[in-house]
Amino acid sequence: MAIKFGRPIEMRDTPRRPTALSSQPLDLVTRPRRNRKAEWARRLVRENVLTTDDLIWPLFVVDGHNTRTPVASMPGVDRITVDQAVRDAERAAKLNIPCIALFPYTEASLRDEHGSEALNPDNLVCQSVRAIKKEFPDIGILCDVALDPFTSHGHDGLIEDGRILNDETVAVLVRQALVQAEAGCDIIAPSDMMDGRVGAIRDALDEAGFLDVQIMAYAAKYASAFYGPFRDAIGSAKTLTGDKRTYQMDSANSDEALREVELDLAEGADMVMVKPGMPYLDIVRRVKDTFAVPTFVYQVSGEYAMIAGAANNGWIDGERAMMESLVGFKRAGADGILTYFAPVAAEKLKAER
Ligand SMILES: NCc1[nH]cc(CCC(=O)O)c1CC(=O)O
Numbered sequence: 074m075a076i077k078f079g080r081p082i083e084m085r086d087t088p089r090r091p092t093a094l095s096s097q098p099l100d101l102v103t104r105p106r107r108n109r110k111a112e113w114a115r116r117l118v119r120e121n122v123l124t125t126d127d128l129i130w131p132l133f134v135v136d137g138h139n140t141r142t143p144v145a146s147m148p149g150v151d152r153i154t155v156d157q158a159v160r161d162a163e164r165a166a167k168l169n170i171p172c173i174a175l176f177p178y179t180e181a182s183l184r185d186e187h188g189s190e191a192l193n194p195d196n197l198v199c200q201s202v203r204a205i206k207k208e209f210p211d212i213g214i215l216c217d218v219a220l221d222p223f224t225s226h227g228h229d230g231l232i233e234d235g236r237i238l239n240d241e242t243v244a245v246l247v248r249q250a251l252v253q254a255e256a257g258c259d260i261i262a263p264s265d266m267m268d269g270r271v272g273a274i275r276d277a278l279d280e281a282g283f284l285d286v287q288i289m290a291y292a293a294k295y296a297s298a299f300y301g302p303f304r305d306a307i308g309s310a311k312t313l314t315g316d317k318r319t320y321q322m323d324s325a326n327s328d329e330a331l332r333e334v335e336l337d338l339a340e341g342a343d344m345v346m347v348k349p350g351m352p353y354l355d356i357v358r359r360v361k362d363t364f365a366v367p368t369f370v371y372q373v374s375g376e377y378a379m380i381a382g383a384a385n386n387g388w389i390d391g392e393r394a395m396m397e398s399l400v401g402f403k404r405a406g407a408d409g410i411l412t413y414f415a416p417v418a419a420e421k422l423k424a425e426r
């Protein structure tokens with residue numbers, strides 16, 4: 074009996090139902106399509122799954138009462154007042170989303186060169202944390218640490234002669250982190266990309282007794298065009314002078330991301346983040362493989378806008394594109410995803426169960 078590729082050639086004559094397109098079957102030992110033949114078979118061999126446990130939902134809070142204002146460049150996302158943030162926290166809790174993230178839209182009159190409002194213990198973020206924790210103490214709250222929602226120039230740090238000052242900025246960020254921890258924030262997430270801020274914040278938190286407040290470092294954060302709609306949402310798009318390339322990473326770099334992550338871990342980060350998401354899946358994979366620590370990814374505003382905008386135009390199936398993008402992050406090695414799709418994705422996951 075002749076053997077070809079480990080299989081008797083005679084087997085090529087195995088009976089097959091004749092069809093109009095009948096021909097001799099190819100002599101294939103392996104047919105990967107067998108494992109895709111039905112939904113149950115695809116489920117059986119599926120390597121990665123998305124669950125609600127993977128989601129962090131970012132919210133934009135604004136001053137006022139009982140108001141939701143759509144963000145034009147992020148269809149489906151609103152700027153919400155503190156009372157509404159409590160309602161969204163309730164929605165998150167009901168959907169089993171473990172954590173929400175808070176970003177403020179600061180009134181122009183409260184913005185200044187030094188971002189002083191960041192240190193106001195009664196600013197929008199702190200008000201929201203207190204209001205949410207009062208009603209829903211069991212939901213995790215992440216607070217971004219950076220000065221851009223509070224500065225008149227839209228930069229994440231202090232400026233002198235057009236330069237973003239590192240060490241002086243870190244001193245302010247430490248105070249911002251303490252104010253947020255005091256309000257009841259669970260995870261401090263420095264997004265500013267100043268050098269040394271994670272260590273400085275960790276020291277200050279420990280000294281103040283906030284031993285259990287976690288730090289999620291925006292460790293590999295790239296200078297990206299995909300942050301555009303976020304800057305609309307927090308009102309810094311119009312005021313931002315220049316760009317953030319002297320502190321956020323160059324999108325051409327990959328090894329540098331590993332050094333940034335290594336430093337933040339050495340300084341005490343409990344979790345690290347890669348940002349943006351879709352154009353940087355290779356970075357997510359390298360970080361996860363290299364450090365084996367809790368690794369998060371931020372599907373940023375521009376990524377959301379691309380999917381939501383194309384879907385609204387009928388150009389793509391928005392729901393499928395959303396789920397495909399989210400499972401892609403899991404496949405790349407992410408343990409969790411910050412995404413504006415969080416509530417919609419969680420609703421879909423719940424309906425499928
Ligand atoms: N430092 C602030 C910050 N925190 C999160 C984002 C972007 C999030 C998004 O685009 O969804 C930004 C914008 C920026 O760095 O300019």
Ligand SMILES: [Mg+2]
Nearest residue numbers: 266267268333
């Ligand atoms: Mg760094």
